[in-house]
Amino acid sequence: MVSFEGIERRIEKINAVLAQYNIRDLEEARELALHKGIDVEGLVKGVQPIAFDNAVWAYIVGAAIALKKGNKDARQIAEAIGEGLQAFTIPGSVAEQRQVGLGHGRLAGMLLDEKTKVFAFVAGHESFAAAEGALGITKYADKVRKEPLKVVLNGLGKDAANIIGRITGFTFVETKYDFKTGQVHVVNEKRFTNDNRANVRVYGAESVDEGIAIMKLEKVDISITGNSTNPTRFQHPVVATYKKWCIENGQAFFSVASGGGTGRTLHPDNLAAGPASYGMTDTMGRMHSDAQFAGSSSVPAHVDMMGFIGMGNNPMVGATVALTVKISEVL
Template structure:
């Protein structure tokens, strides 16, 4: 087994999770999954090739717990994987306080639930992590769902949306917001491939109002915001405003605020406060989010700094769904 980053800080919680499931070591957990023809490390790296080793082993633990318990429903498997991810959170860290491992399991479970029809990555299009996560979900979730989950990207900039679509083989949806009539007009679609990736719809907005209208148009049930360059002028305002619209219109909407924590917030209130220092993006996320992650949506090192594992939060969504589906199919 390769050396796991920061394992000494996670050893006790990992061993407790293993013992609770009748397992002795992570190697034993990995062999259990391999016996079901599941190569967890390969699956995780397909989503984000630059992830840390500790991310691969965190998913080994979560997946093995599900197999050891005999869980067969995909959504329940996702929840169980979250327990393994949580065990890899460093005790006392930002990730531990926010129960981010449990949060990732809960988010993936919602994406595998038939009640969820549309999932949105609300991200600055300079973040390719949203695309990585979207691909992971599109390639796996619909294998076990009775109704197809619609995955969309909603970001700032039509040119950026077009480029992201072209590079990843998505379908670009060209929209225009009519300020006078307060209507969203669909001007056309450009499908770049014919496979599962083309089912992912990518929208580029000129500003917040259009971004909210895109959310309403797609009747988004669950979303995750990225903390990229435009988070304070697009991602958080769009999702927070859409959350308000859903409350006013009696619609259930589960919002996840990705990113935040120390070191990457805008205008931290007190640089000397360490983990107690939060800036604008972290604060705004707390105002509307049902669950809040920590660390970068894309950069593994920053998520690890928050006390979690080395994998971007957006790709992690795809990894959790993919592993849950693989275990579900192996059980069948």
Template sequence: MLSKLAEYGIGSIEEAEQITKDAGLDVYHMIENIQPICFENAKWAYTVGAAIAIKKGCRKAADAAAAIGEGLQAFCIPGSVADRRKVGLGHGNLGKMLLEEDTECFAFLAGHESFAAAEGAIGIASKANKVRQKPLRVILNGLGKDAAQIISRINGFTYVETEYDYFTGELKEVFRKCYSKDPESPRAKVNCYGANDVQEGVAILWKENVDVSITGNSTNPTRFQHPVAGTYKKERLEAGKKYFSVASGGGTGRTLHPDNMAAGPASYGMTDTMGRMHSDAQFAGSSSVPAHVEMMGLIGAGNNPMVGMTVSVAVSIEEAATAGKF
């Protein structure tokens, strides 16, 4: 990590922090606010990434996101799953993609609607559109309509209830409720869906014209999110439309619950395997649990919240550049 800092003429982490503070940024607390349970190294990794972006003279958020990825990669433990998969750089490149104009809709594709997906969505929704010409739409798509409504209500999202017609293959919207006082707020713009099964999950992605998604990793992976991403990938390819699929986790080699995968030892590492089948990029560890991502050799922050962290810090760097802070 120090050798990466030295590439940009930065002598220490403390110096990196000062570079960000001189630009008017408080990266440490920005990261803490997105996922309060994240580890210390996550706050410092993003501080290092932000300092690298400033030193590189990144004046656009998309470029800053890629530079932040260099900082995250520098925190990877050599030889670890995260290091081999270049997960740090991957996070930077995903953030870059979400800040560029040709990405229309980003989906958190969850086994059930989760707080981690919400944390990531809030981080993106509150920041990304400050620097984009055309607003990026962010949706949550998970298994279970009640869970989707609860998460919407807690976080101030817009709950969208759908009904899938298995005879015609049509998806109908039957109910919509905004849980924000201000229907124009960033949180209100996040549409939150609950599906009953894979077919409805795929239809929801088509309804929103999702072109980038990240799968959750912990709940229902064989039952919902990986099959949804894989099926949607196939259908998008057949239709000649682009779709970039990110698998948030894997690498932990954990055995799935028998309810998900009644295969005994054969279920070992199954989430990792399924992610490899559809993903354009695969991260490591959990979509939500900091310790799982740390175990994979990266930093202590869930992969979903990290997407929000990357976008938030990158946008703040563009704002600082525009204000003449560096």
């Protein structure tokens, strides 16, 4: 018997979506994926081991929908997975209102589109959640892209960036910002592996100005901001100011805010407000984002609390890309 977190509040909506694609139930959805040799649970837990079971089942439904549609285009496969994710949003929740599941599908599709050259995780500190998402992307994305996608981590703290790079095998890029000229200079690069993990470039900025300069240096096309313990200090000011610069200079840029929602840092009193919440981190994300997700960039429980699934938004990006590529290979 299928069981996962919050099943009683989700199952009616899930069954309605399955019926649209002539899928009898969740067990049949799982069999569709397994029959094609796709281990959805292994893939999801491989990106974020602490993800909830409802995240696994959401991706199983997304995979089944994509297989039923049979479209070989990676972007459309990603959007089909997004339909499965959206089916798991609890009716009336923040996640349902913002169509976060569909948003994740569209974001993964954009990352697999050749028009996108550089994707950045921007955090208040260099975080393991961003690293989990980056690992999922680098392992799979280039299998369906002609030109490799460049992945960047941009957060506070050079020591933190160095540690993240060493643990994950990324490349730590040490920079020095010149406040007089507004230019950032690369003073050292250290690759921690010789495989494709080292293609991820990790920066640790010491100020908002340096963070903005790093975005310009890398010519970031799409970024996703998390909400860490420094929500007002770094990521939102960096991305918002960079977006303003892009608009003024005719450069395309798409901003995703992964955090926000209710009960987050700086506004625990808004927990009961539901979709009406405009707490501090949520507000800052809404002011610059082209797509607004809900819940933590890293903590599964907080994303689940927003009415979505138990998986951090940043790892979810990696998981959606990874599953899209697996299905693309099968089809």
